[in-house]
Amino acid sequence: MSRREVRRTYDRIAEHFAQTRAHAWSDVERFIETETERSAGSLALDLGCGNGRHAELLVPHVDTVVCADLSRSILETARNRTGDRTIELIQTDAADLPLRSGSVDLAVYIAALHHLPTRTLRLRSLDELARVLTPSGRALVSVWSTTHPTFEATMGFDTTVDWTLPNGETVDRFYHIYDPEEFERDVRDSAGNVQELFTSNGNCYAVLGAAED
Amino acid sequence: MKETLMDILCCPLDKEALELEVTQKEPNQTETEIIDGELVCTECGTEYPINDGIPNLLPPDMRE
Numbered sequence: 001m002s003r004r005e006v007r008r009t010y011d012r013i014a015e016h017f018a019q020t021r022a023h024a025w026s027d028v029e030r031f032i033e034t035e036t037e038r039s040a041g042s043l044a045l046d047l048g049c050g051n052g053r054h055a056e057l058l059v060p061h062v063d064t065v066v067c068a069d070l071s072r073s074i075l076e077t078a079r080n081r082t083g084d085r086t087i088e089l090i091q092t093d094a095a096d097l098p099l100r101s102g103s104v105d106l107a108v109y110i111a112a113l114h115h116l117p118t119r120t121l122r123l124r125s126l127d128e129l130a131r132v133l134t135p136s137g138r139a140l141v142s143v144w145s146t147t148h149p150t151f152e153a154t155m156g157f158d159t160t161v162d163w164t165l166p167n168g169e170t171v172d173r174f175y176h177i178y179d180p181e182e183f184e185r186d187v188r189d190s191a192g193n194v195q196e197l198f199t200s201n202g203n204c205y206a207v208l209g210a211a212e213d
Numbered sequence: 214m215k216e217t218l219m220d221i222l223c224c225p226l227d228k229e230a231l232e233l234e235v236t237q238k239e240p241n242q243t244e245t246e247i248i249d250g251e252l253v254c255t256e257c258g259t260e261y262p263i264n265d266g267i268p269n270l271l272p273p274d275m276r277e
Contacts (some may be wrong), residue, residue, distance in 0.1 A: 004277075007271075064217075064218070066221075070271070072267065075267055079267075085243075088215060089214070089266070090214070090218075091268065091269045091270060092225070092270050092271065093271050096225035096226065096272055098224065098225040099221055100222070103221040104221075
């Protein structure tokens with residue numbers, strides 16, 4: 001499945017998907033609270049923002065929140081949901097960020113990296129995230145993992161997961177399901193400076209710092 | 214998108230500076246909101262449309 005097909009998938013399911021993704025994740029809330037106590041920032045990034053549920057958590061702490069996603073339709077749902085003046089919506093490929101190096105103070109990249117179809121693209125996306133962070137900037141990255149009870153496999157694998165639209169139609173969504181060791185290997189292979197790694201609720205998380213100079 | 218976003222945007226392909234060409238904008242209380250226009254890379258010349266306030270900064274091969 002190519003990145004263009006991934007975009008078309010989310011364009012098709014955007015409206016319905018947005019309604020079902022209402023609540024922020026507690027692990028993300030905790031990360032934002034910890035990081036914003038540590039330092040005030042001016043710019044935050046929600047990469048793979050979907051309907052903007054996590055961007056809302058960033059708004060009180062920074063001047064501007066950039067909401068970036070591959071799908072224009074999903075961005076429209078973020079606009080309706082957040083509607084806030086400090087949020088900027090941009091349509092972006094997560095492996096080619098249109099943001100200047102060292103410009104982002106705080107970033108969340110939640111349940112999106114696993115939709116990039118190849119390891120090369122996923123590594124490039126992590127490198128781009130590390131590139132755009134300020135020297136003291138931090139990013140929280142999460143992916144779905146084999147630790148989730150729904151998966152028997154213990155090694156990482158590619159799969160598609162159906163999305164059923166209200167009219168009963170199903171749409172294939174590409175996922176690379178990581179195993180924890182594989183996820184650690186990828187984040188350590190990336191240009192990012194790994195601050196923390198943990199697993200929670202069937203997801204693997206990493207806190208990344210900027211690219212080491 | 215706000216005009217001030219230009220301070221952090223760059224070309225996704227070569228990370229060079231972008232030039233903003235505005236066709237429609239809305240001055241609001243604090244700053245100008247760009248509604249329609251284009252961002253053009255000063256180096257490779259790639260054009261990125263801004264429609265209804267949202268810039269499409271996807272590489273050209275990913276758009277249609």
